[in-house]
Amino acid sequence: MNQDMSFNEENTKGVKQPHNDPLVITLTIEGFNTKRILVDNGSSADILYLPAFQQLKLDPRRLRPFDSPLVSFSGNRVYPKGIVTLMVTVGTYPKQLTRQLDFLVVDCPLSYNVIIERPTLNKWKSATSTYCLKAVLAAKENYTWMMEEKEEDKVEALEEVELVEGKTTKTTRIGTTLSPEMRSRLIQFLKENLDVFAWSHEDMPGILPNVIEHKLNVNPEKKPIQQKRRAFAPKRNQAITDEVNKLLAVGFIREVNYPEWLENDV
Incomplete structure (x- = not known):
């Protein structure tokens, strides 16, 4: 050509x-x-x-x-x-x-x-x-x-915005391509609706089962299979332990004993 x-x-x-x-x-x-x-x-x-x-x-x-x-x-x-x-x-x-x-x-x-x-x-x-x-x-x-x-x-670049002055734990991220007017309006809107944010596990009291519920779709007539236990690297194992402790502390999960069926942490 x-x-x-x-x-x-x-x-x-x-x-x-x-x-x-x-x-x-x-x-x-x-x-x-x-x-x-x-x-x-x-x-x-x-x-x-x-x-x-x-x-x-x-x-x-x-x-x-x-x-x-x-x-x-x-x-x-x-x-x-x-x-x-x-x-x-x-x-x-x-x-x-x-x-x-x-x-x-x-x-x-x-x-x-x-x-x-x-x-x-x-x-x-x-x-x-x-x-x-x-x-x-x-x-x-x-x-x-x-x-x-x-x-x-494309993935848009984000900026971190502090929604509660002086509290670095209460932030969110917004797009960097917003006009100055839209950016100001969006931040103001987010600040006026702080109650919808869950900053920690304690801010999530739970969801009624009639709204949504997670179940394992298994056949009760089939024998469960016990998984072989996996060994995690020390850092990953500590991260799992920390997360489990958080969930235990707020009552999201509880400890149970299953002598015949176990599953690895996900």
Whole structure:
């Protein structure tokens, strides 16, 4: 296309440096805005994880057989549920690119919904910058634009606000992007409603069981299994002990004896 695709320091605006964050974007797949899409330059297959496939309400009959396994870094083999062709749109009108992509549907836990791999980036004539957390696309219309995670998906920086003067234990956090007027109004509103805050365990007298109640959904006819006791590191064990003592002191929990069934602390 005889186009220069480049990045500069201006493209790092909004990115906290230094960082080792992955490039995560939002794309439109089959008409749905799909978040948590990892851009990976190192692999050769586009992956759609089964929970995302189900959330897109795709017909399972669209899956075509795929017999070859995927091999992870650890050497484990994962056999895809199948391969599916989906319509993917990058960007927003008028600067957008719509193409069909073949995804391998994989059923295994991961924090992402989709992984876009090297062959697709090459088809899109895309250049990525992990430093800037952005990608540039070259298109026939002779323009370049940035695709990146939407502003509303980013984690906003927070500031700590003291709600009771002189008491550093009674604070909360608010966003740093508020206008001065909105910031002042929000702080005043929070101060006027201090009674809704629980500063300690003692401030939470409890919830009536008819409002909400947590139960273990177990079959009483089945024999309980005793877990093998886990050993915790000293610091973690002390943290558990401190938390248990807090809950005991305010009556949230009580000590009981189960000779046949025990569970480790969570």
